[in-house]
Amino acid sequence: MRRHVVTLNAGSSSIKFALYAAEDEEASPLALGLAEMMGEERRIRVRDNSGATLYDDAWSQTDGAAFHEEALRRILSWQDEAFPSATIDAVGHRVVHGGVHYDAPVIITGEVIDRLEKLVPLAPLHEPHNIAGIKAAREAWPESIQVACFDTAFHRSHPFVNDVFALPRRFYAEGVRRYGFHGLSYEYVSTKLREVSPSHAEGRVVVAHLGNGASMCAIRNGRSVASSMGFTALDGLPMGTRCGQLDPGVVLYLMQEKKLGAEEISNLLYKESGLKGLSGISHDMRELEASNAAEAREAIDYFVFRIRRELGGLAAVLQGIDAIVFCGGIGENAWRVRERVLEGMEWLGVELDRQANEQRKEVISSAKSSVRVFVIPTNEEQIIARHALQLAGARADALA
Secondary structure (H helix, E strand, C coil): CCCCEEEEEECCCEEEEEEEECCCCEEEEEEEEECCCCCCEEEEEEECCCCCCCEEEEHHHCCCCCHHHHHHHHHHHHHHHHHHCCCCCEEEEEEECCCCCCCCEECCCCHHHHHHHHCCCHHHHHHHHHHEEEEHHHHHCCCCCEEEEEHHHHHHHCHHHCCCCCCCHHHHHHHCCCCCCCCCHHHHHHHHHHHCCHHHCCEEEEEEEEECEEEEEECCCCCCEEEECCHHCCCCHHCCCCCCCCCHHHHHHHHHCCCCCCCHHHHHHHHHHHHHHHCCCCCCCCHHHCCCCHHHHHHHHHHHHHHHHHHHHHHHHCCCCEEEEEHHHHHCCCHHHHHHHCHHHHHHHHCCHHHHHCCCCCCCCCCCCCCCEEEECCCCCHHHHHHHHHHHHHHHHHHH
């Protein structure tokens, strides 16, 4: 019997969503959509599995409603009109932070929502939007099973040394630890790499998820052993508007000398820093690469430098690298960034095939390279749909 599942993936500046038709646990997309902010413009585009446009809608920031709220309203309204006969068996949600409680997808209950709301301070750019999506979907499809899929779950296999901060031990017991994020992306890429090249998937892999949110992960035989992100999604690489790694003394300075309060500091670190703060132009890599401003070049220089530095550190954690994978909006599309990251990395065993890289081939390393370099478009929605169907099926079997 054919079932339908919806996925909602609310990021800091976008919402990805999809409608899948499924038999057993295999899901095929009927509609794939993206709502995003581009400067002053807000836009929703939906396509079918062949790439044909099903829906294209734009509105201005001045229309009043907050982006995520308005985008969700338009998405749900369009889907109800476009697929009125689709019975939604399950709705899968990307939830950025699962804290210490969740190391696997769960069926959402009131208790789960209460726990997620307590985690908002750890992921203020994402968790509120994740929760808003859950509440909107529960209202739209009250009979459907709602499933939370956590970005932190993939990293719960970290060894202690990659999970802890050098703080008094009681803080670790309370949950102050390195959670890591982008886990759904890493899970999908690891699964896809196993299909593309099983021998590399079983080895030592560094995945660079580069987008408006950016992180890197060391993976051994499909399991996360280290991540560039830590307690929150601020740590590690610089991002679109987030600062990345920062000396905590800077925060003390901002408090003591600049007299900034917690809310002001949070806004600075989450929304005014990263590529946007360094360039003074934009958080969008496409705009920065098109700019002739020195500040744009310097922002990209710093972004590349931190990726290269993290790559060396993760290579040390793994005691060598068998494969590197680029994914995410920048990782998949910005070939110049990939080229600069890998330039001069022969010491690590990497030799780039420049033509393959510019042409966005799946493998962009040369035949002589001892480290295979892949570009694998991530698909968090596919993983979310798979988990939602699995839990919905398990619930149905339990009730049968």
